Amino acid sequence: MRKRRWLTIVVAGIxxxxxxxxxxAYYFVGVDVSxxxxxxxxxxxxxxxxxxxxxxxxEVTTVVDGLDAPTSLAWSPDGxxxxxxxxxxxxxxxxxxQPGRRVTxxxxxxAPLGIxxxxxxxxxxxxxxxxxxxxxxxxxxxxxxxxxxxGLPALRHQTDGIAFGVDGRMVIGQGSRSDRGEMVGIDxxxxxxxxxxxxxxNLRVYASGLRNPYDLAFHPATGELFATDNGRDVPSQGVSDxxxxxxxxxxxxxxxxxxxxxxxxxxxxVAPIALLEEHGSANGLAFYTGAMFPEWRGxxxxxxxxxxxxxxxxxxxxxxxxxxRAQNGEWTxxxxxxxxxxxxxxxxxxGPDGAIYVADFGAGKVYRFAAP
Ligand SMILES: [Ca+2]
Ligand SMILES: [Ca+2]
Ligand SMILES: [Ca+2]
Numbered sequence: 001m002r003k004r005r006w007l008t009i010v011v012a013g014i015x016x017x018x019x020x021x022x023x024x025a026y027y028f029v030g031v032d033v034s035x036x037x038x039x040x041x042x043x044x045x046x047x048x049x050x051x052x053x054x055x056x057x058x059e060v061t062t063v064v065d066g067l068d069a070p071t072s073l074a075w076s077p078d079g080x081x082x083x084x085x086x087x088x089x090x091x092x093x094x095x096x097x098q099p100g101r102r103v104t105x106x107x108x109x110x111a112p113l114g115i116x117x118x119x120x121x122x123x124x125x126x127x128x129x130x131x132x133x134x135x136x137x138x139x140x141x142x143x144x145x146x147x148x149x150x151g152l153p154a155l156r157h158q159t160d161g162i163a164f165g166v167d168g169r170m171v172i173g174q175g176s177r178s179d180r181g182e183m184v185g186i187d188x189x190x191x192x193x194x195x196x197x198x199x200x201x202n203l204r205v206y207a208s209g210l211r212n213p214y215d216l217a218f219h220p221a222t223g224e225l226f227a228t229d230n231g232r233d234v235p236s237q238g239v240s241d242x243x244x245x246x247x248x249x250x251x252x253x254x255x256x257x258x259x260x261x262x263x264x265x266x267x268x269x270v271a272p273i274a275l276l277e278e279h280g281s282a283n284g285l286a287f288y289t290g291a292m293f294p295e296w297r298g299x300x301x302x303x304x305x306x307x308x309x310x311x312x313x314x315x316x317x318x319x320x321x322x323x324x325r326a327q328n329g330e331w332t333x334x335x336x337x338x339x340x341x342x343x344x345x346x347x348x349x350x351g352p353d354g355a356i357y358v359a360d361f362g363a364g365k366v367y368r369f370a371a372p
Contacts, residue, residue: 049343049360049362049363049365050341051341051367052339052340052341052342052345052358052360052367053339053340053341054339054369055338055339057371057372058293058339058369058370058371058372059369059370059371059372060339060367060368060369061367061368061370062365062366062367062368063081063096063099063357063365063366063367063368064083064096064102064365064366065364065365066364066365067083067085067094067359067364067365067366068085068086068087068088068092068364069085069086069087069088069361069362069364070083070084070085070086070346070347070359070360070361070364070365070366071084071085071086071112071113071114071346071347071359071361072084072112072113072114072115072125072161072215072284072346072347072359073115073284073347073348073349073357073359073366074115074116074117074122074349075117075349075351075352076095076117076122077117079352080095080096080097080140081095081096081349081351081357081366082094082095082096082105082115082117082122083095083096083359083366084112084113084114084115084124085112086111086112086113086361087107089110089111089127090107090108090110091107091108091109091110091111091112091126092104092106092107092109092112093105093106093107093109093112093115093122093124093133093142095140096366097140103139103140103141104141105122105133105135105140105141105142106124106133106141106142106145109124109126109131109145110126110127110128111126111127111158112124112125112126113125113126113158113159113160113161113214114159114160114161114162114172114173114214114215115162116161116162116163116164118164118168118170118198119168119198120134121133121134121198122134122142123162123164123170124162125159125160125161125162125172125173126158126159127154127158127159128150128151128152128154128158128159129147129148129149129150129151129152129159130147130148130149130152130159130162130170130172130196130200131145131146131147131148132145132146132148133145133146134146148199148200149172149196149200149203152172152174152189152194153174153175153176153177153187153189153190154177155177155178155184156175156176156177156178156179157175157176157177157190157211157212158174158175159172159173159174159175160172160173160174160175160212160213160214160215161173161213161214161215161216161284162216163216163217163218163225164198165218165223165225166218166223168197168198169195169196169197169198170195170196170197170198170200171193171194171195171206171216171225171246172193172194172195172196173193173210173212173213173214173215173216173227174189174190174191174192174193174194174213175190175191175211175212175213175214176190176191176211176212176254176255177190179211179232179233179234180211180232180233180234180254180255181255186255188205189205191208191209191210191211191212191254191255192205192206192207192208192209192210192213193205193206193207193210193213193216193225193227193246194206206246206248206249207246207247207248207249207250207251207252208250208251208252209250209251209252209253209254209255209257209269210227210229210244210252210254211229211230211231211232211254211255212229212230213227213228213229213244214228214229214230214282214283214284215227215228215283215284215285215347216228216246216285217285217286217287217300219287220287220289220298221298224245224246225245225246226243226244226245226246226285226287226300227243227244227246227285228241228242228243228244228276228282228283228284228285228302229241229242229243229244229252229254229272229282230281230282230283231258231259231278231279232254232255232258233279233308237278238259238262238278239258239259239262239278240258240259240272240275240276240277240278241275241276241277241278241279241280241281241282241304242258242259242272242274242275242276242282243272243273243274243276243282243285243300243302243321243333244270244272244273245270245273245331247270250270251268251269251270252269252270252272253265253266253269253270253271257269259271259272259275260272260275273323273330273331273332273333274321274333274335276302276304276319276335277304277314277315278314279307279308279309279311279314279315280304280305280306280307280314280315280317281304281305281306281307281308281315282302282303282304282305283302283303283304283305283346283347284302284303284345284346284347284348284349284359285300285301285302285303285348286300286301286348286349286350286356287299287300287301287350288300288301288350288356289350290350290351290353290354290355290356291354292353292354292355292370292371293354293356293371296320298323299320299321299322299323300320300321300323300333301318301319301320301321301338301348301350301356302318302319302321302348303318303342303345303346303347303348303358303359304316304317304318304319304345305344305345305346305361306342306344306362315344316340316341316342316343316344316345317337317338317339317340317341317342317345318338318339318340318342318345318348318358319335319336319337319338320335320336320337320338321333321334321335321336322334322336339358339369342358342360342362342363343360343361343362343363344360344361344362344363345358345359345360345361346359346360346361347359351368353370354370355368355369355370356368356369356370357369
């Protein structure tokens with residue numbers, strides 16, 4: 001009897017220690033253990049990964065292998081593919097100039113999750129803000145490294161993707177510090193899309209209530225801003241990921257309201273135009289603007305990373321979203337399965353050749369989807 005009581009005390013003690021440790025790590029260091037476990041799982045999933053399944057009439061090849069957790073893709077104005085690598089949080093930007101040739105553009109930029117070219121600079125959304133890079137002697141390695149936005153919230157999520165509008169202003173996806181405001185409250189800058197001038201000045205909240213808007217893109221014809229958002233984890237069922245059309249001053253519902261008016265405090269919030277797979281982690285997105293697949297022009301491609309729980313049946317695919325405008329002027333969206341069998345696809349981009357490129361964080365690869 002006494003032995004069993006001791007065992008209970010020891011087990012309860014260990015449990016309490018773990019819970020306390022998790023809470024302290026989350027609160028003080030910004031480390032969410034369950035989130036990190038998901039990231040680690042994705043990284044060690046590398047190796048023996050089969051090629052993803054391409055849709056009929058499309059051939060998939062590996063462009064580059066052995067990347068350290070690629071997070072974001074961008075084409076330079078002269079046609080080289082730039083890749084941001086998470087690299088265990090240490091961060092690296094690599095340029096792929098021709099098959100098999102890689103150039104390190106910059107290292108030590110913490111957790112880069114979004115890259116975009118603008119006016120000779122490469123902008124990097126990274127933990128805590130935005131840094132921009134410039135190569136001044138033509139070898140692609142950055143000689144000027146300027147942090148232009150600092151002090152942005154970072155805990156469970158952080159600063160995500162970046163895009164530039166035709167007005168030359170920069171929009172920035174800014175994730176939440178928690179799942180739903182628990183433990184840490186809500187910072188006015190988190191869970192938002194921010195806008196700033198290209199030098200980082202005049203920063204303000206453009207849209208709010210977006211838990212983790214990982215990536216954003218302007219519609220090639222209308223100039224409207226589209227963004228993904230990851231739905232909250234609690235409750236564990238019934239909360240979708242989202243595709244949103246972002247308007248200045250819009251409130252997209254987080255933390256209380258989700259899907260089409262579920263949860264609470266939904267009044268005055270903007271509903272998503274498409275619901276994406278629950279826990280699928282809808283992240284990188286790109287409009288198809290190439291000539292290789294005329295039937296997909298104007299469609300939106302979205303990478304679903306996969307569940308934090310590691311459930312292999314969730315996400316791990318790229319979907320194609322067909323957009324149309326209804327009579328009342330609102331967007332409608334039809335989501336189609338497109339490619340599957342990835343480790344953890346995180347970003348999508350369209351090449352100058354019209355092929356579709358997908359960065360697989362878990363496999364450490366970039367794939368090219370092209371007409372044979
Ligand atoms: Ca240089
Ligand atoms: Ca929403
Ligand atoms: Ca992207």
